[in-house]
Amino acid sequence: MSAPLNRLLEHVLEGEPPLGDEVDEVFRRAARLRRRRTQAVLLAGAGTAGLIVVLGYALTATLLSSPPATISPGTADPGDVVAATAPPMPSGVPAPAPVTDGVRTVVEPLLEGRRLRIVPASARRGDGWRQYRIADAQGRSRGTVRVAVFDVRKKWCFPVAADPEACARPDRTGGLEFVRYDDVSDPDRQVRQTVTRRNGEDQVLAVLAAGEVDAGAQRGRPALTGAQVEQVATDERVLDAFDAGEDCDDGCPDFPTPVD
Amino acid sequence: MSGENDTALRDFVTSRLPQLRRSAFLMCGDWRMATELTRATLARMVTDSRRGVVADPDVYAYADLMEACRRRNRRREHVFVASPGAAGVEAESILLLDALHKLTPRCRAVLVLRHWDGFDVDATGAMLDLDEEQVAAYERAGLAALEKMLGESEAAMAG
Numbered sequence: 331m332s333a334p335l336n337r338l339l340e341h342v343l344e345g346e347p348p349l350g351d352e353v354d355e356v357f358r359r360a361a362r363l364r365r366r367r368t369q370a371v372l373l374a375g376a377g378t379a380g381l382i383v384v385l386g387y388a389l390t391a392t393l394l395s396s397p398p399a400t401i402s403p404g405t406a407d408p409g410d411v412v413a414a415t416a417p418p419m420p421s422g423v424p425a426p427a428p429v430t431d432g433v434r435t436v437v438e439p440l441l442e443g444r445r446l447r448i449v450p451a452s453a454r455r456g457d458g459w460r461q462y463r464i465a466d467a468q469g470r471s472r473g474t475v476r477v478a479v480f481d482v483r484k485k486w487c488f489p490v491a492a493d494p495e496a497c498a499r500p501d502r503t504g505g506l507e508f509v510r511y512d513d514v515s516d517p518d519r520q521v522r523q524t525v526t527r528r529n530g531e532d533q534v535l536a537v538l539a540a541g542e543v544d545a546g547a548q549r550g551r552p553a554l555t556g557a558q559v560e561q562v563a564t565d566e567r568v569l570d571a572f573d574a575g576e577d578c579d580d581g582c583p584d585f586p587t588p589v590d
Numbered sequence: 591m592s593g594e595n596d597t598a599l600r601d602f603v604t605s606r607l608p609q610l611r612r613s614a615f616l617m618c619g620d621w622r623m624a625t626e627l628t629r630a631t632l633a634r635m636v637t638d639s640r641r642g643v644v645a646d647p648d649v650y651a652y653a654d655l656m657e658a659c660r661r662r663n664r665r666r667e668h669v670f671v672a673s674p675g676a677a678g679v680e681a682e683s684i685l686l687l688d689a690l691h692k693l694t695p696r697c698r699a700v701l702v703l704r705h706w707d708g709f710d711v712d713a714t715g716a717m718l719d720l721d722e723e724q725v726a727a728y729e730r731a732g733l734a735a736l737e738k739m740l741g742e743s744e745a746a747m748a749g
Contacts, residue, residue, distance in 0.1 A: 335701070335705045335733070335736070336705050336706065338682075338686050339616060339686070339705065339706050341682065341683050341686075342616065342683040342686055342687055343612050343615065343616075344683070346611075346612065346615075346621070347621050347625075349607065349608060349611075352607055352611075352625065352628075352629060353600065353603050353604050353607060355629055356603050356607070356629055356632040356633050356636065357596075357600070357603070357633075357636060359629060359630065359633035360632075360633040360634075360636035360637045360640075362633075363633050363634065363637045364637050364640070367637070
């Protein structure tokens with residue numbers, strides 16, 4: 331049937347319309363097709379690049395919003411400090427609520443009453459300690475306020491600055507016992523320090539207000555009075571501001587009267 | 591065809607376009623659609639030839655055209671559409687087209703490629719992605735069905 335079918339089909343094709351400029355139209359269409367394919371490739375590339383940017387942004391935002399690293403006990407040295415202020419957050423990412431600094435909450439009102447303030451961004455903290463630079467209304471430095479907690483042994487007693495073997499007899503208030511160690515005899519190195527211990531507990535708190543060194547008797551005065559240092563040291567909120575596991579051991583800043 | 595210049599491509603398009611369009615018409619029964627499908631197939635062939643990815647332009651063009659016709663005309667019901675201004679079409683031609691379009695698209699493609707375009711079994715298999723036995727089977731079945739339908743139609747017209 332091959333030959334007959336071939337001949338039959340020829341009759342079917344009678345009435346075929348003329349070709350016209352079909353060849354040119356084929357090449358015009360090929361040019362359009364090529365442009366569309368090029369655009370598709372470019373769009374796909376742009377889309378891929380955009381996707382990479384979005385994923386990179388999301389990953390970066392996720393990593394930046396992670397909690398800041400903390401100093402593990404026993405690994406910090408005096409140079410290792412962590413800024414107490416929150417790290418900058420990328421826009422569009424909800425910033426976490428600022429961490430409340432319980433020590434600062436107690437200290438700051440006392441400073442304001444004396445027309446002093448904590449120097450912005452000066453707060454430093456480490457395992458078991460907090461420290462703030464203080465300035466007056468004119469921006470002149472007025473020394474530092476330093477607070478620390480220490481884990482002590484059961485047989486620990488309040489130290490005596492002049493005799494390492496002796497024990498001081500503490501005063502008592504509420505469930506706390508404390509000793510003040512103020513020394514303003516040297517106008518260039520004035521310090522006020524109070525050490526507090528909760529009855530029967532192994533955690534001791536030390537609060538120090540140290541005046542600006544070598545600034546003279548007036549400007550070298552500590553930012554807090556002896557009574558205010560005692561007030562801070564016997565405020566339960568200050569002890570509670572530290573985590574149970576915190577201990578100012580290795581890397582602890584100096585205190586004029588050492589606790590351990 | 592890869593690497594050849596536009597002149598060679600234009601020569602190929604000029605020489606193959608009429609036959610491709612006729613094959614498309616036998617596949618779809620509509621000259622306007624046949625023209626459109628042929629134009630699209632050759633445009634793809636030209637574009638891909640310039641990219642150097644066309645090994646055999648005839649196989650590429652007929653395979654693409656048959657696939658395009660198959661996608662556009664899956665249903666077996668056929669409506670013959672003559673070209674605008676064409677003279678009257680003979681009844682026998684309409685009956686043949688109608689019988690052709692009652693076959694499956696693949697069976698119809700085998701008959702068109704083998705008996706209209708004159709390709710051998712190997713080339714037809716390459717264009718339709720079939721092996722030799724499948725091409726032969728489609729061809730036998732298509733011719734038998736076509737002969738039967740045409741015989742019935744002639745008997746009906748004679749009666």
